[in-house]
Amino acid sequence: MSPLLIVVGGLPATGKSTVAAELARRTGFSFLRVDTIEQAVLGSTALTPPLGPVGYVVARAVAADLLRTGVSVIAECVNPLAVTRDAWRDTATAHGARLLEAEIVCSDPAEHRRRAETRDTGIAGHVPPTWAAIVAREYEPWTRERLVVDTSRVPADEAAAVIEAAARPRR
Template sequence: MPPLLIVVGGLPATGKTTVAAELARRTGFSFLRVDTIEQAIIRTTSLTQPLGPVGYVVAREVAADLLRTGVSVIAECVNPLAVTRDAWRATGLGHGARVLETEIICSDPAEHRRRAEARDTGIPDLVAPAWQQIVDREYEPWTRDRLVVDTARLPVGEAVAVIEAAARPRR
């Protein structure tokens, strides 16, 4: 069975990290969080936000190493542009993995805003974007199929179960 790359994307404060971390706990897959990588780069270099593609490139290279050794990966990031989505897909397919692209949304704007204003990123020194920054963020519409999981409608456990079901190989 080839490894699996699950890319969990979506706007900040939709529940991506919560869902992806629980998915990693349940599956035992490696978990890569681009925010963690970017903040480590900022802490140890003279670089500052915005980093541009650096965090995504590092995460994809680490994912490629894991996939090459047969280890399945959950990559969590905003994944806002077609170019980032294409790059993740190419990383997985280029290393013999199955790829599941997942977009986490929060369809209730009031709940999304509440989460944005109340959340703790869990990463030292990482300042979460303000609500208006989330609303104004560049986020291209998807142009291909992906699994959409709405955390305004599903609790974490059910959201994870939906992704697990979609990740099962089809026979």
């Protein structure tokens, strides 16, 4: 069976990283987190934020290597623009992989804000965006099918189970 690329996107502080990490534990798929890649780049170069597409370009290149060898991948990133979404789709297509796009949302603004203001990203040196930056962020509406999971309604383990179920090949 062909490998699977699961792209877990959504605004910061919606629970993407938590859900994606749980999904990786459940499936054994490789897990790429763009924030981790970007922080590693910042920590090893003289570059300063914002990095632009660097984290996405590196993540897609690593995902391509994994997919090419038949390894399924979970890529976690904000994925805010049609161009970033298309690039992930193109990566899957170019390497014969199936694609599942999942958008993680938190439909409760008070809970989303609480998460943004209290979270620990688990990445040394990483400074997450403020609530003001999150609500001001450019985030284009989706124009194609994707799985939407609302983490204000289901906990991370159930969200991961929903994505895992959607990832199963249809017979």
